[in-house]
Amino acid sequence: AQKITQTQPGMFVQEKEAVTLDCTYDTSDPSYGLFWYKQPSSGEMIFLIYQGSYDQQNATEGRYSLNFQKARKSANLVISASQLGDSAMYFCAMREKNNAGNMLTFGGGTRLMVKP
Amino acid sequence: DSGVTQTPKHLITATGQRVTLRCSPRSGDLSVYWYQQSLDQGLQFLIQYYNGEERAKGNILERFSAQQFPDLHSELNLSSLELGDSALYFCASSVHRDNSPLHFGNGTRLTVT
Numbered sequence: 001a002q003k004i005t006q007t008q009p010g011m012f013v014q015e016k017e018a019v020t021l022d023c024t025y026d027t028s029d030p031s032y033g034l035f036w037y038k039q040p041s042s043g044e045m046i047f048l049i050y051q052g053s054y055d056q057q058n059a060t061e062g063r064y065s066l067n068f069q070k071a072r073k074s075a076n077l078v079i080s081a082s083q084l085g086d087s088a089m090y091f092c093a094m095r096e097k098n099n100a101g102n103m104l105t106f107g108g109g110t111r112l113m114v115k116p
Numbered sequence: 117d118s119g120v121t122q123t124p125k126h127l128i129t130a131t132g133q134r135v136t137l138r139c140s141p142r143s144g145d146l147s148v149y150w151y152q153q154s155l156d157q158g159l160q161f162l163i164q165y166y167n168g169e170e171r172a173k174g175n176i177l178e179r180f181s182a183q184q185f186p187d188l189h190s191e192l193n194l195s196s197l198e199l200g201d202s203a204l205y206f207c208a209s210s211v212h213r214d215n216s217p218l219h220f221g222n223g224t225r226l227t228v229t
Contacts, residue, residue: 035217043204044118045220052215091159097214101172103149104218106159 003027004092004107012113013082020067021077021110023092031097034075035104036064039089048090051075079112087114119143122207122221130229134195137224141188141209147171148190149210149218150182154203165190166212197228 005024013019025034036048051059051066059066067076079086089111093104119142129135141148150162161174165184176182179197184190194201204225208218 031214033215037220043225044222045206045208045218047217047219050215050217095214099172101149101164101166102147102210102212102214102216103161103164103172103174105161108158 002107003105004094006090006092006107006110008110009108010111010113012115013079013086015084015114015116016081018078018080019082019112021079021090021092021112022074023076023107024072024074025092025094026073027094027096029096029098033095034066034068035093035095036066036075036077037091037093037106038086039091039109040085041088045091049077082114084114084116087112118219118221120207120209120219120221122205122224124224125222126225126227128227128229129197131197131199133197133228134193135197135226137192137194137205137207137226139190139192139207139209139221141190141207142219145209145211145219146188147210147212148184148188149208150176150190150192151206151208151220152203153206153223154200159206162192194226199228202226202228 034051038046049061065078092107121140146167162176164172182192204223208220
């Protein structure tokens with residue numbers, strides 16, 4: 001079974017509008033963390049935002065916020081006021097506490113395209 | 117700049133050959149991870165080292181091996197290369213805390229011809 005599912009292979013958004021990128025996860029571990037990364041066409045992986053399973057509030061980082069719904073096992077990324085430079089692949093990832101290591105498991109990604 | 121350095125940036129080689137990818141982690145990070153990103157497989161975890169010791173293994177082929185040296189740099193060795201090994205190979209590093217993100221290098225683009 002997929003641990004991280006991103007159901008939107010590609011999305012368009014108009015510049016200056018907000019956009020939500022979906023992420024659902026599957027774990028039986030009560031302690032876990034969720035991460036979002038951005039991969040522009042140049043290829044580097046850029047860390048955006050983190051949400052811990054025990055965090056009471058949704059994480060925010062500048063124009064990025066996380067809509068964390070624990071009971072639904074979803075951790076959607078919200079980008080406000082989209083900019084042309086936001087066009088990229090976005091990956092959701094999870095770290096489970098019970099892993100031997102503390103690697104991240106990644107979803108398949110969503111390609112976001114911002115229209116001028 | 118993530119502080120993680122990977123060399124080389126690009127590598128073109130023939131099937132059956134052997135290559136070595138190198139990674140220097142961020143200063144202070146003891147954990148190093150290797151990931152493979154191919155078009156049809158997404159980002160796949162290969163292996164993790166912590167302070168010189170193997171910590172976790174993912175979908176790493178037997179033809180691949182890695183190590184982390186006392187100065188914490190790491191090398192990923194790929195042998196008997198096949199066309200399907202063509203991919204972007206990332207190294208990442210982190211401190212060993214639950215909420216610490218992985219900091220990725222810029223990757224090595226391997227093309228096997």
